[in-house]
Amino acid sequence: MADPTKYQGSDWGLYRRLLSYVVPYSAAFAFSVAGFLVYSLGSVLLADLTQFLLDSLGQSSQVELGLVSAAAHWFWPPGDKDPLDYARVAVPVAAVVLSLGRALGFFVGNYYMNVVARSVVHTLRVELFEVMMAAPRRYYDANTSGNLLSKITFNVEQVSGAASDALKAILREGLTVMALVTYMLYLNWRLTLIFFVVAPAIGLVVVVVGRHFRRYSRRIQDSMGAVTQVSSESLGAFEALRVFAATRQQVAKFTNASLFNRNQSLKLAFVQAVSTPVIQTLLALALGALFWFALDPTILAGFSAGSLVAFITAAAQMGKPIRTLSGVQSIIQRGLAAAEDVFAQIDISPEPDRGTTPLARAKGEIVMERVSFRYPEANEYALENISLQLKPGETVALVGRSGSGKSTLVQLLLRFYAPDHGEIRLDDLVIEEYALADYRSQFGVVSQNISLFSDTIANNIAFGQMADASYESVLAAAQQAHAIEFIEALPQGLDTTLGDGGSGLSGGQKQRLAIARALLKDAPILVLDEATSALDTESETYIQDALAEFCKDRATLVIAHRLSTIENADRVIVLDQGCIVATGPHQQLLNDSPLYARLHKQEISQS
Known part of the structure; x- marks a missing residue:
């Protein structure tokens, strides 16, 4: 700095x-x-x-x-x-x-x-x-x-x-x-x-x-x-x-x-x-x-x-x-x-990018091996000795209490931070060796904090590297994300200009646009951070079905507090205080992981 x-x-x-x-x-x-x-x-x-x-x-x-x-x-x-x-x-x-x-x-x-x-x-x-x-x-x-x-x-x-x-x-x-x-x-x-x-x-x-x-x-x-x-x-x-x-x-x-x-x-x-x-x-x-x-x-x-x-x-x-x-x-x-x-x-140094290996489209196999990370000036590790694998076509869910390290893990995966120890590999190559822009183009991300801009709905979906996407592909992504119903009700449809941060739209409508953006990107790796948390049950069901079809040949990492949204995940990884404490399918964890069973029970009692 x-x-x-x-x-x-x-x-x-x-x-x-x-x-x-x-x-x-x-x-x-x-x-x-x-x-x-x-x-x-x-x-x-x-x-x-x-x-x-x-x-x-x-x-x-x-x-x-x-x-x-x-x-x-x-x-x-x-x-x-x-x-x-x-x-x-x-x-x-x-x-x-x-x-x-x-x-x-x-x-x-x-x-x-x-x-x-x-x-x-x-x-x-x-x-x-x-x-x-x-x-x-x-x-x-x-x-x-x-x-x-x-x-x-x-x-x-x-x-x-x-x-x-x-x-x-x-x-x-x-x-x-x-x-x-x-x-x-x-x-x-x-x-x-x-x-x-x-x-x-x-x-x-x-x-x-x-x-x-x-x-x-x-x-x-x-x-x-x-x-x-x-x-x-x-x-x-x-x-x-x-x-x-x-x-x-x-x-x-x-x-x-x-x-x-x-x-x-x-x-x-x-x-x-x-x-x-x-x-x-x-x-x-x-x-x-x-x-x-x-x-x-x-x-x-x-x-x-x-x-x-x-x-x-x-x-x-x-x-x-x-x-x-x-x-x-x-x-x-x-x-x-x-x-x-x-x-x-x-004069501040730009985001480090020492990678030189180009990457057109990854297969999507991710391996984390003994990864540890501590935030600057923090006394304890946010993540410690994390090892996991994510294969193409597999859906892995991250579960844990607030502060357990779920979001930090995603930040490391997206190369916003570098691990203090251990390494992360994509398709058998350490991720720092890839050119940064190429590497990040492999990820479609739907975050809990949705970023929308004062621009048309179409431009908010066809965002960044997708700016040249055709009108038909933008429309198809909106339909797949079940956003077309409210878009067509707006005065100019896809050409409607949004206010600052998408003001005037509900949380669920913003989330559907974010999902449409990720679908349009068509990346080999999909990260869903509470992607359906602002949706009603019926809309969530529709979008879960659409995402299930979309994720068939992609590596998908899901972060969810609502455990009902990850019951069909191939594997669930339970984090606590920065460590992996349990892993396995949903039903197995209900029997084998007291923390997971307690989190599931709390959700049922609150619903």
């Missing part, structure tokens, strides 16, 4: 990896840079325009000093016009052209940076989702669904801020500051050095504040995971909450999670609010010193009135971009805190 703190302390390495997601969109990024460059030059030239205007009032145009003035004289020579008449036309036209150019640059820069931003979000989100889909079972054991959902939504959005919003501000305001400083150096380099005196102090404030930003940002992410988890659990269990009068309890739980998120957000806002006035004060001191030196008679001697005002205007414009750049630190630190976690998820 990946370490979420792997990137702590390596901001540049983390940010460099984050910027690598911008590279595929370099064309849009280049347009954005060009737009912001035009915008920043516009800011400088608007300041320079004041020199053109003021010097024209003095009837002496300083063409050799003013950039706008020089450009105007080059494009439109004044001829015999005096400076004031020339400025009456040239200054307004220049002001309009510069404003339009600056506005166009702002639009191009922001729009194309947003193109980059949303593309990065999309790429990261898809990559993270793909990783989660390929993650091992232990990953899901260690993370709640709400926490994983928060990583895909909230954390990725925070990362995009560092990759886009921060870049946008750095480019736009950074280029503006560079252009203004360059212009001020051009006018008077000695006065400009005053700004370089306060630069280290501003940098120190940014570094100190950044450390707090990262810490609070991590806490905000964790609290958002808690908020999402409580929300997801509560919205999915609203019936149970109301039946057991637990709504107030969940509201209190949600309130606490949200309150922690609020408190961390306020701490972050406080640090950000403190840093801004500190930086503004430093800038004000620099501007005050600049004005004091600029009004010195020896300094004034080197300025025209227009160039002095242009210098002061440029210096005054430095405040806003520097404040914005100091605020970028919070965006970057929030993004880097999120990136630590997102990249830790992306």
Whole structure:
């Protein structure tokens, strides 16, 4: 499992990896840079325009000093016009052209940076989702669904801020500051050095504040995971909450999670609010010193009135971009805190698949030999020294009390976990040697927990590798599973779109769709985990008959709590505390296994 703190302390390495997601969109990024460059030059030239205007009032145009003035004289020579008449036309036209150019640059820069931003979000989100889909079972054991959902939504959005919003501000305001400083150096380099005196102090404030930003940002992410988890659990269990009068309890739980998120957000806002006035004060001191030196008679001697005002205007414009750049630190630190976690998820190892042997269709003979397995951090084995055999055409039932290891055995068989000891073989080959996708394609599974998706009934039956199945084969599977009766009663039949998780269908209807899906897969090995538990007696009889016909040439493993459903199994294996305590036909076990007889008696007394 990946370490979420792997990137702590390596901001540049983390940010460099984050910027690598911008590279595929370099064309849009280049347009954005060009737009912001035009915008920043516009800011400088608007300041320079004041020199053109003021010097024209003095009837002496300083063409050799003013950039706008020089450009105007080059494009439109004044001829015999005096400076004031020339400025009456040239200054307004220049002001309009510069404003339009600056506005166009702002639009191009922001729009194309947003193109980059949303593309990065999309790429990261898809990559993270793909990783989660390929993650091992232990990953899901260690993370709640709400926490994983928060990583895909909230954390990725925070990362995009560092990759886009921060870049946008750095480019736009950074280029503006560079252009203004360059212009001020051009006018008077000695006065400009005053700004370089306060630069280290501003940098120190940014570094100190950044450390707090990262810490609070991590806490905000964790609290958002808690908020999402409580929300997801509560919205999915609203019936149970109301039946057991637990709504107030969940509201209190949600309130606490949200309150922690609020408190961390306020701490972050406080640090950000403190840093801004500190930086503004430093800038004000620099501007005050600049004005004091600029009004010195020896300094004034080197300025025209227009160039002095242009210098002061440029210096005054430095405040806003520097404040914005100091605020970028919070965006970057929030993004880097999120990136630590997102990249830790992306770097997790996929489900192990060292198998290289292809498998088209297995015969279906399964052998477990002295298999033991213990869950991580568990003290006792969930399964211990399990040996059994399942042959093609044979139906074997697993029976036992809750927690006896039945579901764990199926998880091992499906390669969601690997045994700690012993081995499992399929057709005389250890299952880890088969390519994982090929191996799992040999199993048709009907689970107690049925997974249905917001799609049509037909697509829910023809699911995954069966997506190309014909309409006729889907219809035949639905008929065989005795699902066609309720399907035909729906408005669009097989084309009816189901709600989330199959909402609107009864438990029995969902179970029939799951059985139809397994029948359509036509796999050589069938695993039935309480496959008919939600059906009425009549429907169960019909489906049991259909499954009996279907299982004739297949290896079938049945997990059941209702022992009446397995009376016709070839063999029944009784599990208790992770061990096989009895095996044999149903009638023999009633006589030879006290545990099996007791379970059977309890079922009869409860029926």
